[in-house]
Amino acid sequence: DVKVTQSSRYLVKRTGEKVFLECVQDMDHENMFWYRQDPGLGLRLIYFSYDVKMKEKGDIPEGYSVSREKKERFSLILESASTNQTSMYLCASSLSRGHWEQYFGPGTRLTVT
Amino acid sequence: AQSVTQLDSHVSVSEGTPVLLRCNYSSSYSPSLFWYVQHPNKGLQLLLKYTSAATLVKGINGFEAEFKKSETSFHLTKPSAHMSDAAEYFCVVSDSASGTYKYIFGTGTRLKVLA
Structure with missing residues (x-):
């Protein structure tokens, strides 16, 4: 079974802090994705990556950056956390460009105070 | 542009019913569709x-x-609801137009199952 793990289930940070959310997948998937989930809005794509050191902006990249130094790990960075970034963050991976199915981690609920 | 619309934000059913x-999509290409x-x-x-x-x-x-x-639809059905089906359901269309393999999510339907 594919396993996607996220470093924290719950996180509380202060406004202005730099925040790192880590995601690791164990199935040698090429593609990795970061979403945020908000009530009534579904999931919205923040950033994605098709390969190591490669990244592309999703639909709502403002205020975020990412890092992919190793194939199995994809990090989401909030450079200066703000209260409107309080949300559930979900990481996902998929095998390769020709494969649509994404596998999701359990999510990190981030609260910025 | 591709999009997906989930027609109900909340659905309540009795157990066993x-x-x-419901999900409708918009796509200029032959879409791939998912339910999560x-x-x-x-x-x-x-x-x-x-x-x-x-x-x-x-x-x-x-x-x-x-x-x-x-009908540009991809409705999800189950003949008989179980209490364990209570959850949120998302309809997803793949963004085949851009070739990026991105997902486009609906806003979700919360299913409540009544005993």
């Missing part, structure tokens, strides 16, 4: 997927969905 969760389920405090789990093979797709836990091109 049929479930219908999210139980409380859990990640998303794939229920089923349509990728241009059979139009009636069977998934896990007794769910199925029918791709209807003429």
Whole structure:
């Protein structure tokens, strides 16, 4: 079974802090994705990556950056956390460009105070 | 642009009665469509997927969905609801137009199952 793990289930940070959310997948998937989930809005794509050191902006990249130094790990960075970034963050991976199915981690609920 | 609309934000059914969760999509290309389920405090789990093979797709836990091109719909059904089906369900269309393999999510339908 594919396993996607996220470093924290719950996180509380202060406004202005730099925040790192880590995601690791164990199935040698090429593609990795970061979403945020908000009530009534579904999931919205923040950033994605098709390969190591490669990244592309999703639909709502403002205020975020990412890092992919190793194939199995994809990090989401909030450079200066703000209260409107309080949300559930979900990481996902998929095998390769020709494969649509994404596998999701359990999510990190981030609260910025 | 591709999009997906889930027509109901909340659905309530009694245990043992049929479930219908509605989804309409918009796509200029032959789409790939998915239904995911999210139980409380859990990640998303794939229920089923349509990728241009059979139009009636069977998934896990007794769910199925029918791709209807003429109606641009991909509704999710189950003949008999179980208490464990209470969750949030997301309809997803793949962004085949851009070739990026991105997902476009609906806003979700929360299913409540009454005893």
